[in-house]
Amino acid sequence: MPDELSIYPRPSVTIDCVVFGYDGEQLSILLLNRRDEPFANQWTLPGGFLHLEETFEEAAQRILKDKTGIENLFLEQLYTFGGLSRDPRGRVLSVAYYALVNPAKYQLMVGQMANELRWFNWKQLPSLGFDHAQIAQLAQARLAAKIQYQPIGFELLNAQFTMSELQALHECILGETLDRRNFHKRMMASGLLRSTGERREGLKSRPAELFEFIP
Amino acid sequence: MPDELSIYPRPSVTIDCVVFGYDGEQLSILLLNRRDEPFANQWTLPGGFLHLEETFEEAAQRILKDKTGIENLFLEQLYTFGGLSRDPRGRVLSVAYYALVNPAKYQLMVGQMANELRWFNWKQLPSLGFDHAQIAQLAQARLAAKIQYQPIGFELLNAQFTMSELQALHECILGETLDRRNFHKRMMASGLLRSTGERREGLKSRPAELFEFIP
């Protein structure tokens, strides 16, 4: 048989990462200001080319480490974008991944190829290069849809958290306020949380019970 | 700036299609027996290489037309598979799509590269080449999850159908039996169906009301 692999021209493949940050107050997204063309000096999602010897996950972890300093985060595949003109350099596919992290846990380190790296409030995104606005939009929709029936993103908070913190996260992602008592019931009924028996003290009010995710 | 696109070796990219068929009785899946290596004489999903000038959808439609004769079907992206050794020829990614069709509507035409083309009952799949068993599995799970809150796959039945036909489709995909009355209520409550006023006659029992999808 012919070596089919060499017959066809191959597209370039990138991995783009939508990293959501939640600091206890608001939902943000990590963007990188490109140093080089195309889209020099514009904001984009952190991304990079897939190497042949690495899986998508490995590539995503490498790219994030190199470009942002963030290591070892929990990623999930979002969608693969293949529009013909999404990249002015030629045919470039993007396998998009997304994650939700606590920005306070990471020290951002601006990589070689970037002017700047910044957490942007989700409500105030700048305009983005490539088709990254569309990717970010889809990621947010996926996150909101998913959190409704799977309290995802627990591992992405601190190991221990109060009910209010968890609720604030949900409210941020869903963009609506929730009833405290009903939220508490629903979370406990899910069976995915348990009380640690400890409390968060030192605030100017009654200490709050701490919960953790059941593995 | 350097031409980044030429710096990196590029993976090959294929599109693989999970085409579910529903003939009114059982759920099946369309498989192709490969003529050539790798996996010669083994069953696999119909798939092929992405060309640079076509979108994923276009590629999927072209591939299905060429390899199976099926044209113009409604496809949805499933997932992108990137395992390092999924293809013995080298690094080959697969952007998987899935669809649900009525097999009776299509005349299968075996393409050049195949020994045979056949609808397999979903319950009796043969072993599949590449990682296609995994892809098929994921597609079925996606279909089942989706049909729960979106009565998808209506366009994929005949334009008009009876409630029992629709119910049988759901039961097939979900793998469980449903209550007729509750199913009827749920479907009508969804607002996505309407009665056509016509009936399916000529069977050996009471004629059934025909419904159609509301656009």
Next chain:
DNA sequence: GCAAAAGTGTTAATCATACACCCATGT
């Protein structure tokens, strides 16, 4: 008239929602 599949309504159980008061701590 008998077999085969179609049509249909009520009840009970479950789940989701709305809602307000008291408690523990820091200052």
Next chain:
DNA sequence: ACATGGGTGTATGATTAACACTTTTGC
């Protein structure tokens, strides 16, 4: 003592699940 956020239960409405008999046709 007061301000702040934490913890909790109940009543109502909405949704979902269980369940069986009568009807229309072909043979």
